[in-house]
Amino acid sequence: MNDRTCMQFIEELASSAPTPGGGGAAAFAGAIGVALGAMVGNLTTGKKKYVAVQPDIERMLDEAKALYQKLYSLIAQDAEDFKPLAAAYALPKTTPEERAHREAVMAEVLVNACNTPLEIMRCALTGLRLQEEMAEKGSVMAVSDAGAGAALLQGAINAASLNVFINAKSMKDREKAEELIKETEAMLEEGNRRAEKIFTDVKQRLLG
């Protein structure tokens, strides 16, 4: 996967192959958003004008690099998670025994299939907190990039949430489903609130 060119990724996404899909796309957009934050840091580090925040910038650069690498690795993880889900959907369901077995397998793989989209959302939320600090402390010349990164992280969070919801929809265990939906809704709310605040602040600074 690591040798894949950008256009190959887009074409694999567009194809009818089940992965990469919405989860992988969200993870990639999140990595792009975090990388924009790293760019702000790299345009700030070592500059005389920003010497007072130099330790913060260095810390944020390290955090951003680990975070975009993690988000990038979640593209492969999301594809990996899909395999047992596809296998479970393909299980026979003719006899009552087959149906019971299929249902038990499904219950497990559906919960597992939520792990990666939830992790993408958590990483994107961490990315938004970084972006907020980068917009505040980083070079003013790159403030639009911090805002753009926040906008892409918001897209990633919203996109990933739908992958939790579609798996939760099929769960027989409604208690577990509701628990996952609740966790997702909370991250959606926080993500959209944080991203909109960063975007509005940056826009305000640009338009005055």
Add this chain to the structure above:
Amino acid sequence: MNDRTCMQFIEELASSAPTPGGGGAAAFAGAIGVALGAMVGNLTTGKKKYVAVQPDIERMLDEAKALYQKLYSLIAQDAEDFKPLAAAYALPKTTPEERAHREAVMAEVLVNACNTPLEIMRCALTGLRLQEEMAEKGSVMAVSDAGAGAALLQGAINAASLNVFINAKSMKDREKAEELIKETEAMLEEGNRRAEKIFTDVKQRLLG
């Protein structure tokens, strides 16, 4: 640029190199969003259940392919546009003549530098209209992908708008700046409204 791997793109973005920056990142996220719409089409085309919408699906697949290719090409275009802007910023400004010359050059390149972000926003808006139709007519099994695509296109529109705003900020010609800001605000409003409607509808269909 076309041989660049995904991780190389992310690392170039994260570096202090001026491009790719917020514009290129927005274009890429937009291409990813449109590709998700194409995926929905490719999971729908030829299916008996969707025979009634087959001509629409085929048309949308053609439109989506042209659109993600266009958005992808705007990454290179945005980098190209940056060159005269960087050259203008580097012009001498010691004598009144130099300052007058620099100002005249700046006026032109700043307006030009808005063209690609505006085009990214227009393409992303077209992508949202496609995504809306895909969510409505495409396979219900892939509806979360149509919604995820819309979320990423929303991120792309918001991210690109900040590149118009940062260039408009530096324009001496306030009338031209206000005209560009107004056009951008209108697309921002339409983009966020359309994307939120698609997202809410898809979420509602998944959660019931």
